[in-house]
Amino acid sequence: MVKRVSLWNAGCPVARSLDAIGDWWSLLIIRDAFDGKRRFGEFQNGLGISKGVLSTRLRDLAKRGIFETVPASDGTAYREYVLTPKGRGLFPVIVALRQWGEDYLFADGEARSSLVDREKRAPVARLEVRSADGRSLVWSDTQVTG
Amino acid sequence: MVKRVSLWNAGCPVARSLDAIGDWWSLLIIRDAFDGKRRFGEFQNGLGISKGVLSTRLRDLAKRGIFETVPASDGTAYREYVLTPKGRGLFPVIVALRQWGEDYLFADGEARSSLVDREKRAPVARLEVRSADGRSLVWSDTQVTG
DNA sequence: CAGTATCCCCCCTGATACTG
DNA sequence: CAGTATCAGGGGGGATACTG
Numbered sequence: 001m002v003k004r005v006s007l008w009n010a011g012c013p014v015a016r017s018l019d020a021i022g023d024w025w026s027l028l029i030i031r032d033a034f035d036g037k038r039r040f041g042e043f044q045n046g047l048g049i050s051k052g053v054l055s056t057r058l059r060d061l062a063k064r065g066i067f068e069t070v071p072a073s074d075g076t077a078y079r080e081y082v083l084t085p086k087g088r089g090l091f092p093v094i095v096a097l098r099q100w101g102e103d104y105l106f107a108d109g110e111a112r113s114s115l116v117d118r119e120k121r122a123p124v125a126r127l128e129v130r131s132a133d134g135r136s137l138v139w140s141d142t143q144v145t146g
Numbered sequence: 147m148v149k150r151v152s153l154w155n156a157g158c159p160v161a162r163s164l165d166a167i168g169d170w171w172s173l174l175i176i177r178d179a180f181d182g183k184r185r186f187g188e189f190q191n192g193l194g195i196s197k198g199v200l201s202t203r204l205r206d207l208a209k210r211g212i213f214e215t216v217p218a219s220d221g222t223a224y225r226e227y228v229l230t231p232k233g234r235g236l237f238p239v240i241v242a243l244r245q246w247g248e249d250y251l252f253a254d255g256e257a258r259s260s261l262v263d264r265e266k267r268a269p270v271a272r273l274e275v276r277s278a279d280g281r282s283l284v285w286s287d288t289q290v291t292g
Numbered sequence: 293c294a295g296t297a298t299c300c301c302c303c304c305t306g307a308t309a310c311t312g
Numbered sequence: 313c314a315g316t317a318t319c320a321g322g323g324g325g326g327a328t329a330c331t332g
Binding site for chain 2: 011012013014015016017018020022023024027028031065086089090092093094095096097098099100101102103104105106110
């Protein structure tokens with residue numbers, strides 16, 4: 001999000017990714033999008049983000065080709081925000097973040113999903129990272145939200 | 147990094163993860179740590195971050211159990227910062243970020259690794275995300291940096 | 293409901309200087 | 313080299329009000 005110093009030109013893919021979505025809100029918005037949210041209000045209510053900030057983020061993310069806007073599916077005059085293929089490409093990032101959080105940030109037995117209805121539509125996925133020799137480094141179940 | 151509004155208590159693992167490492171510098175510092183950097187100066191030179199900010203970040207990350215400090219290996223009176231198991235657990239996050247950046251943020255033929263020596267020690271890994279039915283959603287080679 | 297426009301303030305960030 | 317302390321500025325973020 002264009003901090004004072006941008007590492008965009010560093011040529012490091014990690015830095016560039018962070019430049020695009022490495023701020024507090026963007027990944028949370030994208031997470032909600034993966035969870036099926038499409039409307040301005042849905043994002044706003046779920047996140048408790050102010051309208052101004054959400055508006056800016058959505059526009060910025062659209063400019064970067066992560067979201068695209070489409071006419072509202074219910075016939076109203078509003079827009080809906082849906083992930084582009086590039087945006088959906090962030091799925092592994094969300095999954096990795098979620099997995100780490102589950103593994104290291106919760107006390108045993110603590111509830112893990114107050115934000116969304118787990119039954120609904122959150123994609124279920126398994127993430128794996130292997131070293132060059134094929135040895136599995138990570139392997140576990142996960143869901144995007146909750 | 148304790149923004150005004152913390153979603154820590156939301157119970158969403160993604161939000162908690164972001165609360166812990168979701169700021170501009172933390173993941174870059176962690177990326178460098180995966181690349182073998184251990185000293186204050188190594189981080190500072192590589193990132194172009196100010197001393198004050200780096201100092202704060204390092205202390206904060208240590209407080210969160212992501213880094214631990216050990217006596218300098220060269221006998222000097224300084225500390226070195228090494229990732230804890232919890233910190234190393236962020237490997238998939240870095241990998242996912244890197245993969246996405248490579249896939250969507252570079253023009254064809256553009257150089258991808260000005261920050262580090264690819265030959266050296268950057269861990270090579272493959273990341274995979276599968277849907278519940280075992281269908282592979284993502285599969286490609288990657289390195290942490292550069 | 294879906295935004296946009298304003299205002300204001302906090303604090304993150306960077307620069308500089310100082311200590312061991 | 314490895315930090316800590318202090319200071320100044322700038323922009324992100326929230327709140328509120330307003331429009332269609």
